[in-house]
Amino acid sequence: MSDPLGQVFGALADPSRRQVIGYLSARGTATATELTGELPMTRQAVAKHLATLADAGLVESERHGRETRFRLTEAGTEWDDRLDALRSHLTRHRR
Amino acid sequence: MSDPLGQVFGALADPSRRQVIGYLSARGTATATELTGELPMTRQAVAKHLATLADAGLVESERHGRETRFRLTEAGTEWDDRLDALRSHLTRHRR
DNA sequence: CAATAGCGCAACTCGGAGGTTGCACATGAG
């Protein structure tokens, strides 16, 4: 189906996926296997998360030999910034 | 669980819920029964959507006699604006 | 070439989300 906004929000709704975005933002690039070391789940689960992020247009992949490296797209970088802004916005209005 | 960001994104991921936000933004206030006329689903389904929006802090309710009127919270209004911005941002970068 | 590291695909489980139906309860109108 074609619901770009829904796909993006759906992708961002998952904490693990937001963490992946954070890691990619910090490291610039990573493989599914590398990210597995940072998350309490299997490589296949991480790969699925990366696939949904890719479907949402937040991440793109490029295969280099036998490894597939992922990095944030421009949209993904924008959302990483917005997430930071939203988080501080939340903690600021915290009661 | 306490994942405010996740709740908000999860709430915004559903098209029907974004429509509800749009209606509330346009009309200022509405009841679940009124909104049912605008959406292809039953009143109870609409009520559930309103409940999730309320859990996410985007909507608040006030019971007036036998009817319960809903309106956007401040956060809900902010998100309604952001949604407009994001939509035009999307159509602008459309290729 | 043999062995290993890295991925991708497929099948399975499990819980929660979206939606429906049915009913019970309160409240305003006549």
Place this chain on the structure above:
DNA sequence: CTCATGTGCAACCTCCGAGTTGCGCTATTG
């Protein structure tokens, strides 16, 4: 008081999302 209107609650169904395991294929490396 009676009745229709507006809600809320609960049970149920179906489907998708998150995660796992298992296997097979590709590409490095020694």
